[in-house]
Amino acid sequence: MTAGVQGITVAVARETAEGERRVAATPETCKKLVALGAQVQVQRGAGLGAGFIDETYVAAGARVADDVAALGDADLVLCVQPPSPSTLAQLKQGAALVGMLAPQADAARGEAIGARQLVAFPLERLPRTTRAQAMDILSSQAGMAGYKATLIAAQLAPRFFPMLTTAAGTIRPSKVLIVGAGVAGLQAVATAKRLGAQVEGFDVRPETREQIESLGGKFLDLGVSAAGEGGYARQLTEDEKALQQQRLADHLRTVDVIVCTAAVPGRPAPKIVTAAMVGGMKPGSVIVDLAAETGGNCELTRPGQTIDSNGVVIAGPLNLASMGAVHASEMFARNVLNFVSLFVKDGAIAFDWNDELLAKTVWPRPPKASAAAP
CATH class of the missing domain: 3.40.50.720 (NAD(P)-binding Rossmann-like Domain)
Incomplete structure (x- = not known):
């Protein structure tokens, strides 16, 4: 297991894909991320499509940020669909990224992830095991x-x-x-x-x-x-x-x-x-x-x-x-929370590449221990 990074910031991205109304974290899961020791910042309006107003995130202990630049300060970024290559290029070098990323489906996206040395977890790659059921976005969204x-x-x-x-x-x-x-x-x-x-x-x-x-x-x-x-x-x-x-x-x-x-x-x-x-x-x-x-x-x-x-x-x-953005977001956000709980503890990020759920989900392959933590 790698050494942890203390005092991490988790950012919840506002979705930009046409017709996408879901959000990767709800006020409920934000509160639990805060309990894990993370500082959570949510892009303004990120939850509106799913019926979660900004004030509910603030009440859960998160901070509402105004623009994409806020993502650049985050050690961990949560999303439903992948951010654009231009947004990915603004993320912190070595940050972790969790969502439905499909990096192999878009060359520019894959290159942007590689250029920033992001620790990307496309959750659609998660092994379909009994232990992973609570993190299985494919099942919950299906x-x-x-x-x-x-x-x-x-x-x-x-x-x-x-x-x-x-x-x-x-x-x-x-x-x-x-x-x-x-x-x-x-x-x-x-x-x-x-x-x-x-x-x-x-x-x-x-x-x-x-x-x-x-x-x-x-x-x-x-x-x-x-x-x-x-x-x-x-x-x-x-x-x-x-x-x-x-x-x-x-x-x-x-x-x-x-x-x-x-x-x-x-x-x-x-x-x-x-x-x-x-x-x-x-x-x-x-x-x-x-x-x-x-x-x-x-x-x-x-x-x-x-x-x-x-x-x-x-x-x-x-x-x-x-x-069905309300319930779909609630399920998706709980899946994401359960997954990130594998490596976010006590305000720190630490990846255990002996854990098959991390090792088989990360793209393109587990980073070297020295570069594992953003």
């Missing part, structure tokens, strides 16, 4: 995304989700298929069920059946299993893929709404719903593709747009978690 995607689907659908008995007759419930049974997909199953829909869940991993059914959904079994060894899905043969695709296409003719949630961090989203499948769906059907940010699960998805394909509406919303 839950909000799955919830919002289902509400968007209900809004776009020209049908009621629940069964209704009216003077004009009985209205059958909408048939909703959730593709993917990760955190977002399971939240989508639960939300669609609460709205009264007839819900099915589909995933290539047969072990997700129990999770889907526990939430009131029905597991869509296409008769092709990708079960492999050690709990991992195996690669399907070409014949198995063709059979699965044909059976899925036939089934989609009966579906009113599809919510696509299948995504793999750092990789393009798998194409599951083809253009031909969309062509076979009923007019008035809706597809909401939560995976749009990484290309989409539907072949026709256009990220950030809602289109009509022969009567089938296909929505590719972006940054869904930001639409």
Whole structure:
């Protein structure tokens, strides 16, 4: 473990990405950072999009700063999305940076981090272990995304989700298929069920059946299993893929709404719903593709747009978690607090590179001990 830096300053950055309303620290987590011995400064207006006014941060023991220059004094900077390369260039040499940074996705960003010798922790790289669950931003934010995607689907659908008995007759419930049974997909199953829909869940991993059914959904079994060894899905043969695709296409003719949630961090989203499948769906059907940010699960998805394909509406919303900024920020901020608590103690920063959560999250690799503390 490296020697600590005493009397550290932690800065909470105001988000500048278009449409981003979340904040990396709430008054609740600021108070806890202060209890760890840190001086916390929050950029003015950083929490407004999530409903946290500046005065609540001051009451929690933080100081409100007016401009980007305030970040330049910080030993540790917290953010949701990565600051711009120009902002990164103003940070203190060797400062620590924590957030969803995706440094490999932007050459200028990666170069700026390297030029300032920042100790960058892209939390999307955090190992998915039991110990890391309380720090897992991908899971916490996916839950909000799955919830919002289902509400968007209900809004776009020209049908009621629940069964209704009216003077004009009985209205059958909408048939909703959730593709993917990760955190977002399971939240989508639960939300669609609460709205009264007839819900099915589909995933290539047969072990997700129990999770889907526990939430009131029905597991869509296409008769092709990708079960492999050690709990991992195996690669399907070409014949198995063709059979699965044909059976899925036939089934989609009966579906009113599809919510696509299948995504793999750092990789393009798998194409599951083809253009031909969309062509076979009923007019008035809706597809909401939560995976749009990484290309989409539907072949026709256009990220950030809602289109009509022969009567089938296909929505590719972006940054869904930001639409639920209050609770998404609360969860994100707690994830961040739990992570930084690994190296912020008693007003000091000290990195233990024997801790796999730090060593496997830092980018590009653990710094040498002599340069570990900002």
